[in-house]
Amino acid sequence: MKKSYFLIHAGLLEISWPPEISESILWEQLSWKHRLEEMMGGKIEQIRLGFHTLSISFKHPVMIREWDDVFEQLLLTEPDISFPESNCWKIPVCYDPEMGCDLSFVAEAHRLSESEVVTLHTSPTYLLHFYGFLPGFMYLGGLDQKLHTSRKKSPDRLIKAGSVAIGGKQTGIYPGESPGGWHVIGRSPVGFFNVNNIPPVVPQVGDKIMFNSISSAEFFELEKERDNYKWIND
Amino acid sequence: MIKEPAYLKFIKPGFLTSVQDGGRKAMAGYGIPYSGAMDQLSYNKANQLLLNPKEAACLEMSLIGPEVEFESATQVVVTGALCKVYHNRLEVPMGKILNVKSGDSIKIGAFIKGQWCYMGVRGGIESAKILDSRSWYQGITPQTKIKKYDRLVYLSDEITFEPQHAHVRIDTAWFETNEIGVYAGPEWDLFAEKHQSALFSQLFTVSEIQNRMGIQLLETFENQMEEILTAPVYPGTVQLTPSGKIIILMRDAQVTGGYPRILNVTEEDLNILSQKKPYQKIKFRMISNP
Numbered sequence: 001m002k003k004s005y006f007l008i009h010a011g012l013l014e015i016s017w018p019p020e021i022s023e024s025i026l027w028e029q030l031s032w033k034h035r036l037e038e039m040m041g042g043k044i045e046q047i048r049l050g051f052h053t054l055s056i057s058f059k060h061p062v063m064i065r066e067w068d069d070v071f072e073q074l075l076l077t078e079p080d081i082s083f084p085e086s087n088c089w090k091i092p093v094c095y096d097p098e099m100g101c102d103l104s105f106v107a108e109a110h111r112l113s114e115s116e117v118v119t120l121h122t123s124p125t126y127l128l129h130f131y132g133f134l135p136g137f138m139y140l141g142g143l144d145q146k147l148h149t150s151r152k153k154s155p156d157r158l159i160k161a162g163s164v165a166i167g168g169k170q171t172g173i174y175p176g177e178s179p180g181g182w183h184v185i186g187r188s189p190v191g192f193f194n195v196n197n198i199p200p201v202v203p204q205v206g207d208k209i210m211f212n213s214i215s216s217a218e219f220f221e222l223e224k225e226r227d228n229y230k231w232i233n234d
Numbered sequence: 235m236i237k238e239p240a241y242l243k244f245i246k247p248g249f250l251t252s253v254q255d256g257g258r259k260a261m262a263g264y265g266i267p268y269s270g271a272m273d274q275l276s277y278n279k280a281n282q283l284l285l286n287p288k289e290a291a292c293l294e295m296s297l298i299g300p301e302v303e304f305e306s307a308t309q310v311v312v313t314g315a316l317c318k319v320y321h322n323r324l325e326v327p328m329g330k331i332l333n334v335k336s337g338d339s340i341k342i343g344a345f346i347k348g349q350w351c352y353m354g355v356r357g358g359i360e361s362a363k364i365l366d367s368r369s370w371y372q373g374i375t376p377q378t379k380i381k382k383y384d385r386l387v388y389l390s391d392e393i394t395f396e397p398q399h400a401h402v403r404i405d406t407a408w409f410e411t412n413e414i415g416v417y418a419g420p421e422w423d424l425f426a427e428k429h430q431s432a433l434f435s436q437l438f439t440v441s442e443i444q445n446r447m448g449i450q451l452l453e454t455f456e457n458q459m460e461e462i463l464t465a466p467v468y469p470g471t472v473q474l475t476p477s478g479k480i481i482i483l484m485r486d487a488q489v490t491g492g493y494p495r496i497l498n499v500t501e502e503d504l505n506i507l508s509q510k511k512p513y514q515k516i517k518f519r520m521i522s523n524p
Binding site: 006007010019020046047048049050051052053055057131132134135139170175176195199205 | 259260262263264265266267364365372373374417418419420462463464465466468488489490498500521523
């Protein structure tokens, strides 16, 4: 895979892979991140991931010659084959139309029944590429093409915490209340972000995620334990 | 002298008063923004004048200032946007170290130039430090802005030292320039060449659509660029939306975004930009990398 980098300024640069959502790009991003921390750890303020990007902000400006040496080294890095041994988390979701206010819209848009949408959404094993947008918001790869749905033209003012939604080629969960332009098809009773925990999230980048359909009775039962939810790892 | 925890109490909350510091710099991996003072230069200055630790938290205030009552003795200083400062109803200069006694009040009055100002308290404000920072941000800290009668903790300190430059004139000329230095962003090359030059020849207007997350400019651009796969963004990232609007991300910006990132405002000029009120003009100036 072709890699290049773009220097924004001496304290911020971005490495990019071909523009696609792919598991092999993620494994390479993670092994590069690991190598970068080994080689330049003390100089790095922060590394951020996108689907096909990895950006590095430095505590102090870096010399371009030093960086070029590091980049040469990275190009020689072999992806770590042990990464795919990650966790697979089962996340309960209630697809009751009352929780998923846009479920019928998504079904109609694709000429599917609501239960077919649920089956298509609960079948794949998703891959957690990175956290972004809001604290605890997972960017997942693996949404079935039959469910790709353009984002709303104007965002909803309030989406409830735990809402499971589809936006374009992606699916995700709103960890807290927020405005949002994705189509909400269900809701999870799980707490996805807790500042009192270290780390504040449970699934880590590179982990797998599966959605598990539950009834509204089960939803309300689990919701009581929102912040003490016992995550199920397969 | 033992430092005692004391409260500062808000008689009037102000329009948008919050606790801010240098921000959370290592938490983007969980989707957590930097946050921190909008005008980092003025925030740092408040701490420097008080000989505070660099990362001490200050009060950030905007447009309508608060009125604060101090429970016991300390020293405070006000920096940033040019505004009226009153110590026990007596007007005092900005940038002056004010020796505050038990029961004293400090009031921030009209904002004359700029829109963000900072009140440093000796030793810093001791609100909860969460994930390595005291900066208030929704979903991270219990609160995002001050309400009437809220109280914040500081450490009282009777030793009223007199720094050599007890009164530093607060100069606002630095943020009155309309030139904003920018670097090319990752999607700059995809931005049609004719637009590239137009971006630097015209004046842009800061719109009313602005908050701690970002500032939208009034003018629109004809845009043929598609959205990108979600990628990292930072305070200072300049995005171009599908409808041709330009958004400059500020301190509370989300950590990733899907709009093309055409430019990146320099760290220094992000402070200048934060002080621009709606309908003020700005002009981009490209800074080339070596």
